[in-house]
Amino acid sequence: NAGVTQTPKFQVLKTGQSMTLQCAQDMNHNSMYWYRQDPGMGLRLIYYSASEGTTDKGEVPNGYNVSRLNKREFSLRLESAAPSQTSVYFCASRRDYLYNEQFFGPGTRLTVL
Amino acid sequence: AQKITQTQPGMFVQEKEAVTLDCTYDTSDQSYGLFWYKQPSSGEMIFLIYQGSYDEQNATEGRYSLNFQKARKSANLVISASQLGDSAMYFCAMREVALWDDMRFGAGTRLTVKP
Numbered sequence: 001n002a003g004v005t006q007t008p009k010f011q012v013l014k015t016g017q018s019m020t021l022q023c024a025q026d027m028n029h030n031s032m033y034w035y036r037q038d039p040g041m042g043l044r045l046i047y048y049s050a051s052e053g054t055t056d057k058g059e060v061p062n063g064y065n066v067s068r069l070n071k072r073e074f075s076l077r078l079e080s081a082a083p084s085q086t087s088v089y090f091c092a093s094r095r096d097y098l099y100n101e102q103f104f105g106p107g108t109r110l111t112v113l
Numbered sequence: 114a115q116k117i118t119q120t121q122p123g124m125f126v127q128e129k130e131a132v133t134l135d136c137t138y139d140t141s142d143q144s145y146g147l148f149w150y151k152q153p154s155s156g157e158m159i160f161l162i163y164q165g166s167y168d169e170q171n172a173t174e175g176r177y178s179l180n181f182q183k184a185r186k187s188a189n190l191v192i193s194a195s196q197l198g199d200s201a202m203y204f205c206a207m208r209e210v211a212l213w214d215d216m217r218f219g220a221g222t223r224l225t226v227k228p
Binding site: 031048050058090102 | 219
C-alpha cells in the first residue's frame with residue numbers, strides 16, 4: 001500500500017517547454033487534488049477532481065490543465081512552462097465527502113529556467 | 114473568501130515544554146472545518162488534527178490539541194511535551210462546507226525544538 005505517489009521527484013524545464021506531472025493513489029479515494037507550494041506561503045489549490053470524470057478549478061488554475069484518467073490517477077500538465085511556475089507540487093487524495101483527512105504525496109520540485 | 118493567518122513565522126521551544134502555534138481565520142460561513150498539518154524538512158505533509166465548527170469539545174490527538182475559540186475565529190495548535198522530532202513547519206488550513214474541496218492554507222509557522 002504505497003498511498004499517494006508522484007513522479008517525477010525533481011524536474012528542470014526551460015521556459016516554454018511542456019510536461020506532465022503524474023499522481024496515483026491506491027487507497028480507492030474518490031477525490032484528488034493538485035497544490036503548489038511557494039516559499040513563505042502555504043499550499044494553494046490548483047485543480048481538484050471530486051470524482052472520476054470531473055475536474056474543477058481551484059485558487060490558482062491559470063497555466064495548468066488536469067486529467068482524471070481513472071479513479072487512481074490524476075495528472076497535471078504545464079503546456080508552456082514559465083518561471084513563475086517554479087514551485088513544489090503536491091498531489092493529495094481524500095476518500096469522499098464525509099472524510100476530512102487528505103493524504104499527500106511526497107511532492108515534485110519543479111524549476112523553470 | 115476564506116483566509117487563514119498564522120502570525121508567527123518562527124517559534125522556538127525547549128524540549129519537553131508545551132508550545133502554542135497561533136491560527137486565525139476569516140469566513141462568513143457557519144459550517145467549516147479546521148486542520149493542522151506538519152511538514153518536516155523531508156517535505157511531506159502530515160495530517161495532525163481536525164476540528165469541526167460545530168464540535169463542542171476541543172479536538173485532541175495524543176500530544177496535539179486544538180484550542181478552538183469560535184467567537185474569536187481562532188484555532189491554535191497546542192503541542193505538549195515537545196520533542197526534537199517536532200521541529201518542522203506547521204500549517205493551519207480551513208475548508209468551508211459549501212466549498213468542501215477548496216482547502217485554504219496559512220503561510221505556516223516554523224517550529225524549532227531546542228535540546
